[in-house]
Amino acid sequence: MHDDLIVSFNLVALAAFVAAAVVAARRRHRADIGGSAFVPLVGSLLLYAFIVSSNVVEHADITASFDPLEDIAEVVFTFMFLFFVNNWRKDRSEARFRALFVSAPLALAEVAPDGRVLEVNQILTEQLRQLFGMAVADVPTMAAWLAVAYPDPAYRAEVEAAWAERVREAFASGRPIAAEERDVTCADGTLRRFLVGGNPIGENVLVSFVDVTDRLRSQAETARLQEQLLQAQKLEAIGVLAGGVAHDFNNMLGAIIGFTELTMDELEVSHPVRPNLVEILTAAQKSATLTRQLLTFARKQKGTPTTVGVDRAVGDLLGMLRRMIGENIELAWQPGAEGGTVRMDPTQFDQIVANLCVNARDAISDVGRITVATSLTSIDATSAAVIGDAAPGEYVLISVTDTGCGMDKATKAHIFEPFFTTKAPGQGTGLGLATVYGIVKQADGRIAVYSEPGVGTTFNVFLPRHLGEVGLVSPTAPAEVPRGRGERVLVVEDDPLVARMCATMLERLGYTYVVATSPREALRLIDVDGAHLDLLLTDVIMPEMNGRELRARIAQVCPQIKHVFMSGYTADILAGDEAHADHFLRKPFAIRELGVKLRQVLDAA
Amino acid sequence: MAPSTEVFVLVIFLCGLPFFHAMLRDPALRGRRLFFLAYVLLTVSNVATVLEEWWAHDAFDTCEHLAIMLGAAAMLGAVVQLTAGPPRPARARPVDPA
Ligand SMILES: Nc1ncnc2c1ncn2[C@@H]1O[C@H](COP(=O)(O)OP(=O)(O)O)[C@@H](O)[C@H]1O
Ligand SMILES: [Mg+2]
Numbered sequence: 001m002h003d004d005l006i007v008s009f010n011l012v013a014l015a016a017f018v019a020a021a022v023v024a025a026r027r028r029h030r031a032d033i034g035g036s037a038f039v040p041l042v043g044s045l046l047l048y049a050f051i052v053s054s055n056v057v058e059h060a061d062i063t064a065s066f067d068p069l070e071d072i073a074e075v076v077f078t079f080m081f082l083f084f085v086n087n088w089r090k091d092r093s094e095a096r097f098r099a100l101f102v103s104a105p106l107a108l109a110e111v112a113p114d115g116r117v118l119e120v121n122q123i124l125t126e127q128l129r130q131l132f133g134m135a136v137a138d139v140p141t142m143a144a145w146l147a148v149a150y151p152d153p154a155y156r157a158e159v160e161a162a163w164a165e166r167v168r169e170a171f172a173s174g175r176p177i178a179a180e181e182r183d184v185t186c187a188d189g190t191l192r193r194f195l196v197g198g199n200p201i202g203e204n205v206l207v208s209f210v211d212v213t214d215r216l217r218s219q220a221e222t223a224r225l226q227e228q229l230l231q232a233q234k235l236e237a238i239g240v241l242a243g244g245v246a247h248d249f250n251n252m253l254g255a256i257i258g259f260t261e262l263t264m265d266e267l268e269v270s271h272p273v274r275p276n277l278v279e280i281l282t283a284a285q286k287s288a289t290l291t292r293q294l295l296t297f298a299r300k301q302k303g304t305p306t307t308v309g310v311d312r313a314v315g316d317l318l319g320m321l322r323r324m325i326g327e328n329i330e331l332a333w334q335p336g337a338e339g340g341t342v343r344m345d346p347t348q349f350d351q352i353v354a355n356l357c358v359n360a361r362d363a364i365s366d367v368g369r370i371t372v373a374t375s376l377t378s379i380d381a382t383s384a385a386v387i388g389d390a391a392p393g394e395y396v397l398i399s400v401t402d403t404g405c406g407m408d409k410a411t412k413a414h415i416f417e418p419f420f421t422t423k424a425p426g427q428g429t430g431l432g433l434a435t436v437y438g439i440v441k442q443a444d445g446r447i448a449v450y451s452e453p454g455v456g457t458t459f460n461v462f463l464p465r466h467l468g469e470v471g472l473v474s475p476t477a478p479a480e481v482p483r484g485r486g487e488r489v490l491v492v493e494d495d496p497l498v499a500r501m502c503a504t505m506l507e508r509l510g511y512t513y514v515v516a517t518s519p520r521e522a523l524r525l526i527d528v529d530g531a532h533l534d535l536l537l538t539d540v541i542m543p544e545m546n547g548r549e550l551r552a553r554i555a556q557v558c559p560q561i562k563h564v565f566m567s568g569y570t571a572d573i574l575a576g577d578e579a580h581a582d583h584f585l586r587k588p589f590a591i592r593e594l595g596v597k598l599r600q601v602l603d604a605a
Numbered sequence: 606m607a608p609s610t611e612v613f614v615l616v617i618f619l620c621g622l623p624f625f626h627a628m629l630r631d632p633a634l635r636g637r638r639l640f641f642l643a644y645v646l647l648t649v650s651n652v653a654t655v656l657e658e659w660w661a662h663d664a665f666d667t668c669e670h671l672a673i674m675l676g677a678a679a680m681l682g683a684v685v686q687l688t689a690g691p692p693r694p695a696r697a698r699p700v701d702p703a
Contacts, residue, residue, distance in 0.1 A: 002663050002666070002667070005667060005670075006666065006667065006670045009667075009671055009673065009674040010670055010673065010674070012674045012677070012678075013670075013673045013674040013676070013677035013678075014677075015677075016674070016677035016678050016680065016681045017680060017681075019681050020677070020680045020681040020683075020684040020685075021684075023681070023684045023685055023688060024684045024687070024688065027688035028688065030688045030689065030690050031635070031687045031688045031690065033687070041684075045680065045684075048647070048677070048680075052673060052677070055670065055673075068610070071610045071611065071613070071614050074614045074617075074618075074651070075613075075614055075617050078614075078617050078618055078620075078621050081625075081644065082621050082624055082625075085624065085625060085628050085640070086624070088628075088634065089628055089631060089634065092631065092633055092634055096633070
């Protein structure tokens, strides 16, 4: 009874062991095990099958005995099974390494201690083909690879020595081989930057290659764009600051000029104080020019845009430019923008060319050559990024090249800032390029500089090409100062000094006036006196309300009233409204300009 | 049966245990728990073999062979698990020595 039970147990066990061996053999390809694990597995299963069969024999009262054999078999089983597990685990990690080696997004090669290349993964195979035009078989050894990648023997020797040293260190410390950046020469002669590192595996070395060329390139590109942006923002900020200061300054200069003129008018021609006043006037007028340049830089100065034929405008300037740059410097003119026109203030256009030529002259210490060239060009999306994010489209390019001293990077970074100059005090104001920058920006153009210290400089100015019809030249003003006929003018000006000056000028010109120092006061005066007013002379930038709004409010009450805006700014409030140009007086203004403007507006239908 | 050889076999089995236990740590080895269980059961059968020489012969003998049977079953299960996966991926192409 007992033996029957034992026999049946063992028969079941026998069946299970044999079945396991059969399953293992038939589905071997599905398991992550190689021959070294598979053989001991099946071996140990069959061995135990033998042991249980011997148990069956024993308990079935068959006389033969396998006892000693059975014990030996059990011992062998233990070892064999141990073998299986051990090899199985090894296979497993080998399989894992293989998978990584093949699918890692990294170029890898396994190299033997003698320098033989044992295996190369897919990515490296691909790179060898693409960059070096080689098959894996073309680089059987590390030496063959080095000869291809580093054609310069000196550099190759350095790379080789450094690599050997790092491999030695890695083996000694058990750590990965420190990665190093190397410039590898490709089949087409270009250099690519690779990060070469690795890991010791067993006695071999697993070498990894990472191509960092594109990453470095895009980093450099990002840095460049960032710098460009910073530069533009800096100039913008300076512009706002300078514009603000210049605006106040302009008002005060206006008062100085105005009052000086008024005083001079009252003095006899032979009066002893008169020469002093003339000095004051000239100084103030010079200052006004400076502030106007600042306002141009800050793009607060509007100018009167007309259509400028570029080649013709530059051609007209040549005489003046020749005189300006002197005899030692040759001036070459290469017109190439036939039919190219731009829409901007002609004086401002001249200012661009003149300023660039003056700088070119200053850069040439002795003899040299300045070339002014024009051409028609279009900027597409790709080149746009290069030229400081210009909008793609048709442009006229004006380039001024000199063979002067050139600039280093540090200087170049600052040239468009107002008051930046490398010239001796009294020689440079540092406003030339700031003005150019302001004008070009206002015209939606771009400016690019190429300079090499000791070689020369090229300024490229891109101005959007105007494709409309040619504009009319505005008529010149009459010589006489036109006088008032007792018309009543409402002056609105928050700066009391300027307000007082306007009042005095108006009186002198034969007008009557009321003065309001704020828009609110002006509106109150209109309520009282509106019917008797002929003209509104108002500042544009004021607290509470700007001049334009004020005019609109007043026009509701007394529609007959005419208006003139006066401002140092031609800020955004007025920009883009051509109709207002006729009603606009730039501060500071002389009494004559005021007279002309008032008459012109009052006499208009 | 000479008890001394049976004790020797048991010792060998016990010595193997820690090695098999180590494989439990690698979760990527399919069927590892059942392989370990099978080995433990076979070890248990050897313990019973040694004990049956001294007392309760029949009980321990039954125990011994029961453990072997269960161990065989575990072994079959382990092999089935091990070979249950999909065919494994192709290997990387080795360098052509030519
Ligand atoms: N063509 C050029 N060659 C070399 N340096 C130049 C050139 N143009 C401008 N610069 C540099 O830019 C600076 C600023 O120029 P700019 O704004 O015109 O002011 P300024 O001429 O009054 O110094 C100059 O001082 C000079 O250092
Ligand atoms: Mg200058």
